[in-house]
Amino acid sequence: MDSKSVVELLETSSEVHFSGFHLDGLEPRNSEVGQPTTSESESVYKQPFVIGVAGGAASGKTSVCDMIIEQLHDQRVVLVNQDSFYHNLTEEELERVHEYNFDHPDAFDTEKLLCTMDKLKHGQAVDIPNYDFKSYKNNVLPRRVNPSDVIILEGILLFHDPRVRDLMNMKIFVDTDADVRLARRIRRDTVEKGRDIGSVLDQYSKFVKPAFDDFILPTKKYADIIIPRGGDNHVAIDLIVQHIRTKLGQHDLCKIYPNLYVIHSTFQIRGMHTLIRDAKTTKHDFVFYSDRLIRLVVEHGLGHLPFTEKQVITPTGSVYTGVDFCKRLCGVSVIRSGESMENALRACCKGIKIGKILIHREGDNGQQLIYEKLPKDISERHVLLLDPILGTGNSAVQAISLLIRKGVPESNIIFLNLISAPQGIHVVCKSFPRIKIVTSEIEIGLNDDFRVIPGMGEFGDRYFGTDDDEEQQVVAPL
Numbered sequence: 001m002d003s004k005s006v007v008e009l010l011e012t013s014s015e016v017h018f019s020g021f022h023l024d025g026l027e028p029r030n031s032e033v034g035q036p037t038t039s040e041s042e043s044v045y046k047q048p049f050v051i052g053v054a055g056g057a058a059s060g061k062t063s064v065c066d067m068i069i070e071q072l073h074d075q076r077v078v079l080v081n082q083d084s085f086y087h088n089l090t091e092e093e094l095e096r097v098h099e100y101n102f103d104h105p106d107a108f109d110t111e112k113l114l115c116t117m118d119k120l121k122h123g124q125a126v127d128i129p130n131y132d133f134k135s136y137k138n139n140v141l142p143r144r145v146n147p148s149d150v151i152i153l154e155g156i157l158l159f160h161d162p163r164v165r166d167l168m169n170m171k172i173f174v175d176t177d178a179d180v181r182l183a184r185r186i187r188r189d190t191v192e193k194g195r196d197i198g199s200v201l202d203q204y205s206k207f208v209k210p211a212f213d214d215f216i217l218p219t220k221k222y223a224d225i226i227i228p229r230g231g232d233n234h235v236a237i238d239l240i241v242q243h244i245r246t247k248l249g250q251h252d253l254c255k256i257y258p259n260l261y262v263i264h265s266t267f268q269i270r271g272m273h274t275l276i277r278d279a280k281t282t283k284h285d286f287v288f289y290s291d292r293l294i295r296l297v298v299e300h301g302l303g304h305l306p307f308t309e310k311q312v313i314t315p316t317g318s319v320y321t322g323v324d325f326c327k328r329l330c331g332v333s334v335i336r337s338g339e340s341m342e343n344a345l346r347a348c349c350k351g352i353k354i355g356k357i358l359i360h361r362e363g364d365n366g367q368q369l370i371y372e373k374l375p376k377d378i379s380e381r382h383v384l385l386l387d388p389i390l391g392t393g394n395s396a397v398q399a400i401s402l403l404i405r406k407g408v409p410e411s412n413i414i415f416l417n418l419i420s421a422p423q424g425i426h427v428v429c430k431s432f433p434r435i436k437i438v439t440s441e442i443e444i445g446l447n448d449d450f451r452v453i454p455g456m457g458e459f460g461d462r463y464f465g466t467d468d469d470e471e472q473q474v475v476a477p478l
């Protein structure tokens with residue numbers, strides 16, 4: 001499958017709008033993806049990843065946001081400040097502005113913030129008020145903000161209202177010592193805003209410090225991540241950006257395709273992936289860790305089979321209400337790499353029938369099916385299709401088409417694999433929207449040779465020991 005045909009498949013889609021979706025080397029059809037029309041965007045716009053950054057005034061929230069934005073330069077990121085949602089001051093309040101508490105939750109128009117966020121989350125462009133700190137009014141021209149992949153919400157009291165907290169996929173609290181915050185505030189307000197130090201200290205002791213203690217600090221417990229020293233903490237920022245990137249990759253595709261399942265990642269799983277991706281890993285270790293990961297994928301896949309309720313009597317004489325495994329199953333492996341998954345399936349499902357499909361690759365663009373051996377009654381079974389790599393999606397489409405020709409209902413097929421390239425996912429999910437895909441990691445894309453990147457090289461060669469490198473390793477010492 002070349003890149004053009006992937007684009008064609010996407011473009012002919014009437015169900016899913018790929019606005020802003022970044023395919024490797026493929027531009028979205030509409031170059032003005034930032035401004036979809038309201039009607040098309042409302043129902044199908046992919047949900048942005050929302051990051052909340054809270055913390056005391058002058059704690060360094062702005063630097064944290066700037067650094068995240070800088071590192072996510074290849075994503076569409078928009079920053080929304082809680083400051084933009086300060087209430088306009090009335091004439092009466094203006095007259096006694098020094099008594100106005102800008103650090104109290106009531107100083108903000110939270111309803112307006114919620115409404116703005118709701119629109120952005122549904123793919124609509126919004127006008128964000130520009131609050132003027134001199135006139136204490138949002139009477140300056142508003143800022144037009146287009147829907148984005150990532151929205152960063154920044155402000156002192158963002159974690160105060162549970163409805164605002166609920167908007168966030170990730171909550172960061174910038175935790176900077178009070179003396180550092182005060183020093184920064186004095187410098188900023190005297191140098192940048194021309195205030196005298198007396199009034200800055202007055203405002204600090206009267207409003208800023210009490211509000212921090214009463215309203216801001218108590219929201220620290222809602223944070224997923226607490227960053228000490230704010231923008232100076234480069235390690236924390238790097239880790240956060242790494243996490244956001246992982247989330248963005250998976251979150252997008254899984255939201256578009258509800259039948260795509262990525263097994264829950266843990267450091268254990270990441271560790272195994274690190275080993276099998278490493279070009280220096282020996283064949284023995286490659287097989288060992290691939291087998292462990294395959295077993296996890298198989299177990300997860302079995303969890304998607306239908307079940308019937310079943311009651312049993314336990315040795316204590318009590319009733320346990322559980323479920324009965326789905327009975328009519330079979331595995332189908334795509335030769336040869338798919339055969340590496342057969343043992344895991346046999347270990348989980350005693351005596352399971354396993355069929356085979358061989359797809360011969362002719363050049364890089366065409367593939368030809370040359371062999372199949374499948375159970376005769378396959379159309380009455382749930383099929384676990386086994387192939388560790390989903391690249392362009394060519395092999396998978398051929399294998400699935402064959403199963404469907406044999407009478408297997410699309411919804412009875414679960415495709416199990418170790419790694420999937422986004423291109424292959426698009427092709428398979430668009431061609432067969434009812435099949436389920438279970439994978440352990442989604443990749444960045446494909447290279448010019450249609451190999452998965454970062455990938456793990458030629459899986460079959462590494463697993464079965466037929467790669468040149470292994471031969472050289474054996475031959476060299478002789």
Ligand SMILES: Nc1nc2c(ncn2[C@@H]2O[C@H](COP(=O)(O)OP(=O)(O)OP(=O)(O)O)[C@@H](O)[C@H]2O)c(=O)[nH]1
Pocket residue numbers: 055056057058059060061062063083086102103133136155156203208
């Ligand atoms: N004096 C005065 N202070 C205001 C006004 N509006 C907001 N503030 C102050 O602005 C602060 C909120 O902004 P900060 O969180 O410090 O702004 P920031 O620049 O994003 O902070 P960091 O990036 O963390 O340094 C509150 O402590 C308010 O007291 C105003 O009209 N007058």
Ligand SMILES: O=P(O)(O)OC[C@H]1O[C@H](OP(=O)(O)OP(=O)(O)O)[C@H](O)[C@@H]1O
Pocket residue numbers: 334335336337338361387388389390391392393394395396424450458459460461
């Ligand atoms: O999505 P695609 O672009 O079609 O690529 C995926 C196919 O490539 C691999 O097999 P390969 O042709 O390397 O053969 P092998 O299993 O015999 O090593 C893999 O096992 C898939 O069958």
Ligand SMILES: O=c1cc[nH]c(=O)[nH]1
Pocket residue numbers: 389391450451452453455456457458459460
């Ligand atoms: O990257 C790839 C693509 C197809 N098959 C593999 O084994 N690896």
